[in-house]
Amino acid sequence: MALLDETSIERELAALPGWRREPGPPDRIARLYAFAGFPAAIAFVNRVAALAEEADHHPDIHVSYDKVRLVLWSHDSGGLTARDFRLARRIDS
C-alpha cells in the first residue's frame, strides 16, 4: 500500500482529534487514552484487539495502569498509509 504524502497525512490528522504524528522514520500516528482504572483500560485493549484482527492491522499497544497508548503505522510500507487512518477512525468511532 502506498505511503501517504504530507498533504494527505495533515488532512487525515486534522479529522482525527487526539491523534498526533510521531516523526519517523518510520512515520507513525499515536493517541493516548485515559480510563477510570486498569480494568477499563484492559477492556479497551480487547476492543482494539478485535478491531485490529478484523482489519488485519495491529497497532502497538502500551498499557500503563489507567492509560493506553496506541501507535499505528504500516510496517510493510515503512510509514503511514490509508490503512492506518482507517483503523484509527474505526477505533475512535
Place this chain on the structure above:
Amino acid sequence: MALLDETSIERELAALPGWRREPGPPDRIARLYAFAGFPAAIAFVNRVAALAEEADHHPDIHVSYDKVRLVLWSHDSGGLTARDFRLARRIDS
C-alpha cells in the same frame, strides 16, 4: 513497602529466568514474551491483567503484534520491592 537492596535484587533475578533489570531510577524489571501471533499475545495480556488485579499491582504492558513486554516496579516505593518479584513469579508460573 521497603525497597530491596542490591543483594536481594540479584538473588531474586537469578531465580527468574528471562527477567532483566532495567536500570533506573526507578529500578524496574522487564521481560519480553513471544507468542504465535497477535491473538495469543492478547490472551496473555488478559491472563496477566487478571493476576495484576488480584495482586493489586500492575505492570506496564507493551504489545507489539506477537510480542508482549512487561515492566514491573513499585511506583509508591520508587523502585523494586518484594511485590514486584512476587508478581513476576506468579506470571511465570
